[in-house]
Amino acid sequence: MDSGSLLIRRFGLPQRCRWLLGQQVAVGITFGPLVFSGSYLVQANTFNLSALLIPLPLGLLITNVLWINQYPDYEADLRGGKRNLLVRFGKKKGLQIYTLLFFSAYLLLVFLAVIFANPLWILPLFPLPLSGNAIKIARKYYEDIPRMVEANLKTVQVYQLPVW
Numbered sequence: 001m002d003s004g005s006l007l008i009r010r011f012g013l014p015q016r017c018r019w020l021l022g023q024q025v026a027v028g029i030t031f032g033p034l035v036f037s038g039s040y041l042v043q044a045n046t047f048n049l050s051a052l053l054i055p056l057p058l059g060l061l062i063t064n065v066l067w068i069n070q071y072p073d074y075e076a077d078l079r080g081g082k083r084n085l086l087v088r089f090g091k092k093k094g095l096q097i098y099t100l101l102f103f104s105a106y107l108l109l110v111f112l113a114v115i116f117a118n119p120l121w122i123l124p125l126f127p128l129p130l131s132g133n134a135i136k137i138a139r140k141y142y143e144d145i146p147r148m149v150e151a152n153l154k155t156v157q158v159y160q161l162p163v164w
Contacts, residue, residue: 024066024085032059053112057124060105061159067098068138068155072145091142098138102131102158124162131158 036055041047070077070086071094077087086094106125113121134154141147 024063027066028059028063031062032056050116053108053115057105057108057112058159058162060101060108061162064098064101064105065155065159067094067101068134068152070094071138071142071148071152095135095139095142099135102135106131127158127161130154130161134158 032055033052036058037047037051040051044051067086070084071091074086074091076082077084085097089097106128109121109124113119131154134151137154138148138151141151
């Protein structure tokens, strides 16, 4: 576990908020804005708002990886009393959140391209068709986990492609 996760766990959100938001939010914050802006702060010895905005799409995408990976465990989590966000929302509503996380990440990339007046921010949009395909598979097979695994794989690929 990295130091950012430890700090959030120790000094971060109160227990009630963690219960309401789930660990996906903590991971999205940690592996999105926290690590990036923390690294920027240490290296530049100053803080910049752009260092907080730039990693937000990646935070949303890694959150989506965790989100879709809860589907295979849904039944066991439900039976075991594990009340993660997917269990609380249900599989069908969970697909709306999955779609919203993708949409929000891409919308943020367009927003960054506009506010930084840099068209290179559009480049990470190239996995957009892969995202659409993952959403289509997840919606079709959310009750058939062996067939839905392809959506899980594509979600990981969508996260990896903009990073490179």
